[in-house]
Amino acid sequence: MIYPFILSGGAGTRLWPASRKAFPKPFMPLVDGQTLFDKTIERIKQLPSAGPLTVITNESLRFLTADALRGSVAKQPRLLLEPTGKNTAAAIALAALDLQIRAGSDALMLILPADHLIAEVGAFSEAVQVAENVANQDWLVTFGITPQSPETGFGYIERDAQPLALEEGVAYRVRKFVEKPDRETAQAYIDSGRYSWNGGMFCFKVSTILAEFERHAPELLAACQVAVEHANQIHVAGMDMVEFKADDFERMADISIDYAIMERSERVAVVAADMGWSDIGSWTAFADASPSNAEGNVFDGEVIAINTNNCLVRSPHRLVATVGVENLIVVDTPDALLIAHKDHAQDVRDVVAELKARGHESHLLHQTVHRPWGTYTVLEEGERFKMKRIEVKPGATLSLQMHHHRSEHWIVVNGMARVTNGDKVFLLNTNESTFIPAGHMHRLENPGVINLVMIEVQSGDYLGEDDIVRAQDNYGRS
Incomplete structure (x- = not known):
């Protein structure tokens, strides 16, 4: 059995105004009507060895998460509720400590972000099966995504030339993690054949990850152990929930699992897979993952387009007309309208920062x-x-x-x-x-x-x- 954990804490600021802090990216409907959270649940249900599901999320999203889970999973789901976000290292340490209490140190964990899109579910399932075998040999397993282009917005994983000795499947020891490169460097990575995109998904035994925390981040592990000891175990809205105390979180470092553990450990392996992965990290990524018409446009809602090319128009609530435009992002919601050039899709987060600075509620809430x-x-x-x-x-x-x-x-x-x-x-x-x-x-x-x-x-x-x-x-x- 493998225990799936969903990390569901990001605000998705580059997908404003559809994604907001109180209704973030995982719960934003895609063109097909499903959310990224729904699709993550569906992938987990395809895993034959999947055990009970746990979601790690913010306290403020407990009921939104509970509604999304209700009726979607056969086994009783569990929520770990953070009073404030402390990045992925603390979340994973808390998850491992919680699972150790429930299932023991030999239990296998599968860590999945709630806001990624994976088109090839079969390839994903096969990669998880390989990862289970490797993790049972006391490796920390990360999932490398076969790069489709020299992307400069992703981190990369370099692997050894020779694979590990396995009875089934292929995995490699990780040589190093590298930050987002420039385009020339990214192309060199792809040409070498030894690099994958960093997919932000992991598989390991409880005992293996806790040992690496003890070795490389002992202060963070100690703070998480205190938080688990002080947590409230409750049953609300038909689900088991674990409430952590705000005072205990103040002692935790705000650091990612990559910086805290993966880049320091010598026990990291990568399973590389071509699974149609996207992190839907911007409106251009949203458009690339959606079906388009002959002019390269992606429309979600009622749109009249005249001489319009390579545009994304999302307007579920009212008619939008475009005339003589190209390479635009138009996202309309009842209380906010975004118009941006595709070349500046990453800068949408600056709008959210400005709204927060002004104390404007639209960075936080929808109408x-x-x-x-x-x-x-x-x-x-x-x-x-x-x-x-x-x-x-x-x-x-x-x-x-x-x-x-x-x-x-x-x-x-x-x-x-x-x-x-x-x-x-x-x-x-x-x-x-x-x-x-x-x-x-x-x-x-x-x-x-x-x-x-x-x-x-x-x-x-x-x-x-x-x-x-x-x-x-x-x-x-x-």
Whole structure:
């Protein structure tokens, strides 16, 4: 058995405005409607030896992740919840320590990013089988991607000329990891036949990786051991979750697994494979991984294109027309529009940095915000008022709460609501409403079998999301 772990922590800033911190790249739908997270789960399900799945993610993404997992895996999934991101070395050390407790030191781990696209699932499965054999011989195994072009945006792995002696499959000892090269150097790497792209996927035994942490990053390992000892083990939303404490994370180094372990260890092997891999690291990579028309355009949504060539236009919500343009990226969302030249796709992250510097919420949230009970969409807001569309999943319940500064008027437009308003509990049908004064304890529930849709009109001198006092909550937020 091999235990798969999904690393799901990146914000995907180069894919703004579709990817944002509260709804990052792994959950962004592709042209075919699936997300990268969905596709990662599907790949894991194709592995005959795959055991129970664990996802390592940020505390703020627990319910978004739980929704994505629900019904997608046969075995009970597990979430390791980081209070803040500390890069891949800490995440993998925590994962190894957690698995050691559950399955012992000889357990095999498979580490996969949540935001990579792999077109050739069969080749991926074959590479994992080889990696299992090598990892059982106490090697740290990384997966090298057969390079298709002299890319300057990826790291490279140089391997020995002669393969390791294996009964089945082919793997090589890693000679060194190299940083992103210039184009001439990248071409020389490809011409040599000894280099692969660094795919950021790993396979190893718990005992092997922990021994290398002890050898090369003992302070980080010690901090992770303390975090595991202090963690809260809970069961929420039908899943086992491990909550790490923020104080313990302050002691951890922010460093990648490559810098902390892989570049220092003498026990690293690489399994090279041509599996149709892409990290979807920018809008140009998104376009390259999507089907295009005769003019080289990729369209997602309703588009009228006249004299338009080699463009990406993504607009799921409204019509976009382009005339006499080429090599453009156009990404339209309900609250933000990106227009960029393809040659500057990497610079989209600078937009996110500027939004953060200005304190603008659009670097963090979409107009539609996901919650464990459903979603809300801000329809309009102004001085002393805000209108939301609230959608509650069947059987879901919002927290019992009150607001100091705002009153709310609820109008049911679809389904049925069970409402707690002060000391009264009652049902609201479609086209019925209720008013909740500031200071009243209240709660919204969906007792039905279809989605409850409601319009909420807020009024008051402060309408921020932090004006919530929770008395009780089914999702552990009170």
